[in-house]
Amino acid sequence: MKTLAAKRRHPAALFVLLLAALLTMGTAYAFASPRTTAAPSTAAAATDEEAGKAIFLANCASCHGVLAQGGQFAPSLAGVGAASVDFQMGTGRMPMVRPGVQAPREPRLFDQQQINQVGAYIASLAPGPAVPSTEYTEGGGDAARGGEIYRVNCAMCHNASGAGGALTRGKYAPSLRGVEGKHIYEAMLTGPQSMPVFKDTNLSPTDKKDVITFLQEVDKGENPGGYALGNIGPVPEGMFAWTFGIGLMILAAIWLGRKAA
Secondary structure, eight states: OHHHHHHHTSHHHHHHHHHHHHHHHHHHHHHHSOOOTHHHHHHHHHHHHHHHHHHHHHHTHHHHOTTSOOOSSSOOOTTOHHHHHHHHHHTTOSSOSSOOSSOOOOOOSSOHHHHHHHHHHHHHHSOOOOOOOTTTTSOOSOHHHHHHHHHHHTHHHHOTTSOOEEOSTTOEEOOOTTOOHHHHHHHHHHOOTTOOOOOTTTSOHHHHHHHHHHHHHHHHOOOOSSOOGGGOTHHHHHHHHHHHHHHHHHHHHHHHHHHHO
């Protein structure tokens, strides 16, 4: 008993008790305090939106307005979503050099991170379609089924082989040859230019995946022979026949006229 009492009166006993109390309180606080794992992602999202807004104001606001409300030559961007931004900027259609009937595909001016930042800013203005998952944009679907869906919904404008075609008032359906699967999906989802919107209720994500797979198989196809003439069907073939056919008939008429004389 005397030994125990002596240990209690030892000068280091108070220090040991204080250290134990601090360790106990620290451990209890660590378990009891709320988790903050979502804070870094929230902060990163806010940073992306701020960076995207700066890029937008410097490159897009002159047409779309400082609040993305639209202008005389450009529509409002509220509700278009990150998918529309990724398509338009990822294919170089935006920002446009000058207003026109249709924005042509050009080399893109911004890297993917900058495009994602602008998309985050536009998505923060109002709900809209998000960038699709790679599960549906990298192919691997049913190419035969995708071909059926494509011929019913897309071939009348984009041509049976995806070579594109002319529309009214100077507009056109662009070629789909060599287009990234993500951008094909985004075009179906957002309906750029004169293209109709194919929501998931019209064409499911699996349907879109099959269409992308079909177009990828078309890209792999080889011409078995002859001149392709743009792969746009009877128009160039008729022009070829008309030009050379009429030319041969004129030459034949001249030859016969000289022979008769």
